[in-house]
Amino acid sequence: MPHPEKTHADLLIVHGDVFTMAGTGSGYIEDGAVAISGNSIVDTGPSGSLRARYTAARVVDASECAVLPGLVDAHVHSGIALLRGVAQDSPSWLASLAPFVNAMSLDALQAGTMLTVMEGIRAGTTTFCDNSPGIAHSLPFYEKSGARVAASPLTSDAMPAGGPPNARLPEFSGEMRAFGLLETRDLIDRWNGAAEGRIAVQLGPRAADFCSEELLIEIRRLSEKHGLKVHMHLAQDKRETEQVWRRYGVRPVGLLERMGLLNERLIAAHLIRCTPEEVERVARSGASMAFCPSSLLICDGILPPADIFMDAGGTVGLGTDETSSNNGANLWSEMKAGCLGLKMKRADAAYMPAWKALRMATTDGARAIGLGHEIGTIEAGKKADIILIDLTRPSLVPVMRRPVRNIIPNLVLSARGGEICLSIINGSIVYENGHMTRFDEGEAMGFISKAAEEICRGAGREAAETRTAPFVMTENGEY
Amino acid sequence: MPHPEKTHADLLIVHGDVFTMAGTGSGYIEDGAVAISGNSIVDTGPSGSLRARYTAARVVDASECAVLPGLVDAHVHSGIALLRGVAQDSPSWLASLAPFVNAMSLDALQAGTMLTVMEGIRAGTTTFCDNSPGIAHSLPFYEKSGARVAASPLTSDAMPAGGPPNARLPEFSGEMRAFGLLETRDLIDRWNGAAEGRIAVQLGPRAADFCSEELLIEIRRLSEKHGLKVHMHLAQDKRETEQVWRRYGVRPVGLLERMGLLNERLIAAHLIRCTPEEVERVARSGASMAFCPSSLLICDGILPPADIFMDAGGTVGLGTDETSSNNGANLWSEMKAGCLGLKMKRADAAYMPAWKALRMATTDGARAIGLGHEIGTIEAGKKADIILIDLTRPSLVPVMRRPVRNIIPNLVLSARGGEICLSIINGSIVYENGHMTRFDEGEAMGFISKAAEEICRGAGREAAETRTAPFVMTENGEY
DSSP states (O other): OOOTTSEEEEEEEEEEEEEOOOTTSOOEEEEEEEEEETTEEEEEEEHHHHHHHEEEEEEEEOTTEEEEEOEEEEEEOGGGGGGTTSSTTOSOHHHHHHHHHTTOOHHHHHHHHHHHHHHHHHTTEEEEEEEOTTHHHHHHHHHHHTOEEEEEOOBOOBOOOOSSTTSSOOOBOHHHHHHHHHHHHHHHHHHTTTTTTTEEEOBOBOOTTTSOHHHHHHHHHHHHHHTOOEEEEESOSHHHHHHHHHHHSSOHHHHHHHTTOOSTTEEEEEOTTSOHHHHHHHHHTTOEEEEOHHHHHHHHSOOOOHHHHHHTTOOEEEOOBOHHHHSOOOHHHHHHHHHHHHHHHHTOTTSSOHHHHHHHTTHHHHHHTTOTTTSSSOOTTSBOOEEEEETTSGGGOSOOOSSSOOHHHHHHHHOOSTTEEEEEETTEEEEETTEESSSOHHHHHHHHHHHHHHHHHHHHHHHHHHTOHHHHHHHTTOO | OOOTTSEEEEEEEEEEEEEOOOTTSOOEEEEEEEEEETTEEEEEEEHHHHHHHEEEEEEEEOTTEEEEEOEEEEEEOGGGGGGTTSSTTOSOHHHHHHHHHTTOOHHHHHHHHHHHHHHHHHTTEEEEEEEETTHHHHHHHHHHHTOEEEEEEOBOOBOOOOSSTTSSOOOBOHHHHHHHHHHHHHHHHHHTTTTTTTEEEOBOBOOTTTSOHHHHHHHHHHHHHHTOOEEEEESOSHHHHHHHHHHHSSOHHHHHHHTTOOSTTEEEEEOTTSOHHHHHHHHHTTOEEEEOHHHHHHHHSOOOOHHHHHHTTOOEEEOOBOHHHHSOOOHHHHHHHHHHHHHHHHTOTTSSOHHHHHHHTTHHHHHHTTOTTTSSSOOTTSBOOEEEEETTSGGGOSOOOSSSOOHHHHHHHHOOSTTEEEEEETTEEEEETTEESSSOHHHHHHHHHHHHHHHHHHHHHHHHHHTOHHHHHHHTTOO
């Protein structure tokens, strides 16, 4: 029955503990509601008020649920997700990973994206800032799954170097460069703004040691021409710092500065080989930082300097990096790891409070990847990327609202991801009652298993010959 | 139909990736099986072999499951679990917690145990080394739930001191001491070995600053007389170190040594205020360490020195401490936090490999709390405490067995707890298909909610008056 006096919405979420993340805090609304029309949020406020003003095709009762903006994974390489757990606990993660990377097919890259999206959405991620080789082949799955993605290829024109590490500088290949730029331009033409606006294309030069000056110049031009973010590793390892120094006589941050890339369009991942002064310089340039605590601790035993970056006024997003290093695509794990790691580094229990971690995974993350105008908060006019979290799960009980509201510290430090009960992206329900709504998970899992089996077969000889650390631990019966 | 040529078992688990954790590694059996009779494991081996030799009342197909010893939480205060998330991000966790502690009832303590057991078992914990005030009132629930517990009261004879912190040394009360010892003796008489052997009683002096010499002497006597473990905080904060020094002219480790308590019967929690030399001294005494990484990082911004303890040859178990500090009762979170924290401290990605963390949560933990002869591995003769983990969940896919077996790194660094599909304690299934089998969770949740509401009501005025950090963050709209 129509209500002529009421506005019609497609979806009305009522009676939730709504954290809009708007403003400078958590934007809490007790017994809160959100009205969604099409792909956008049209209103928020107390449930009573919204129920009086809206009718809706579907009303979701969010009693005993937290209602949050969907989480933003600010740095992820979904393509290599199938290599989960094969290179941990190694002196060199990259060397242990190599036999498996060398056994990968295009199917395996697509399967990796499927796995990351399944794991991520189940754990509340709605946007993936995905920098992956072969990303063009994974975008049809992103389109189908309903997820939001800021996609960039992993572009490089450095030839694989033989001999011992750092023996000589790799040469750059004009052919690789041309192909990389072709791939990038094609991505922009075909995909930027596609899937009802859920797909944004970014530029993805791998790192300063993997890209010639010529390539970086072209990247800058494309970035300026199309107004695109440049999603790039920066000072991520010793090799990069050493090679850039030998080649150009500057360190990586200095090189990006010289190339005109150190600015508000840059999303800089990791920064672990920066001096504190360099971290501050990157932050002051307006570039954002992708902070991936678990991944860098597992691969290098180093916590990225997110504290210095934030203290210098920079915007930090949280990233899972990839399941092959992390070992998961779960931002709740990153929120906790980020809080614990920074409290430990600063020897200060009050540093990095839970609400700041939650901002990092929502509004700050959205701004960090250049989508702050569209997502990251629950506000009228934003795209409707919203998750509901079941607060009756043992990991989140009891819920207290006064004298202390304990929901955020419990979400950040105790939620496991499995408490997510509903996920909405671009106004559409993509996950509900334990199931993805837009694709067949069983079929995806079959595809993933097959690709993983092929990797195992292909990697066997090289892993045995190079005796990677995990291979030895497997042989010793420790793994 | 009876098979006269076969041995009868009550339960046969087949076709699992079995990690017995026996020996020095993970004790892996591919396509493995476990036979259980009564409350004990009677055999392990390849599925084909066990199927040929055993019939069973129930056969569990563990295809695509990891089969592990149940996890051991080596240090937990279940009683205060309802205070989850009310004191985080504070300069003083204890001061922020105080208004809520002061509002607790005996019902709230029991409710805390219920919540910890529900959360813990769902995440694979089968044994709780529980040092809680009012533990006697929680043991009936432990009995009912099917969980295994090493229980100790939180014994103290220090009078609450008025005035500013450390202004004067608290006095000791003969009455409190007498009551504490009475409670302890009664626990031993009534509960030690109860519930088909699932309940073990231990001694629980709170810490050296909370116990008089007289009390510690009595604890030592009881420990010697009954052969009981002494589960105790040691060098857990500055207050303890300062008060013990002022009172006795030694530091806490020196005091325990002098009192005859520094030996293989001691389970020492935290050790964060020890010098490296003191940590080594504790390890060499034969005492074990309860390592609670998340809790101490959240409360104090300090990672406990488990690395020094292990390097000195000591046995380390992993503990969640309490949901009011951690904020969860989930040992997967602790395994990951322990790995990340120690890799960070040592700046070494190869330090603290995943398989060592898993040993810490199983066999080492069992030995650390004095139950190594009964639990912690899957071996014939041990009690049947076993968990099955669904390896088809997105967080654990893909499973690779060669050239690298990636199951353990993925369990330790990516499992969230929700992958547990079956839990067996003392031969009995206590959790299956998402449900506890031995008690009504809805009823327990109702009891928990009611107790939590009373705490909120009771804590309101004091939290507002003392303006705890979380109270202020709530008021500011950050929480």
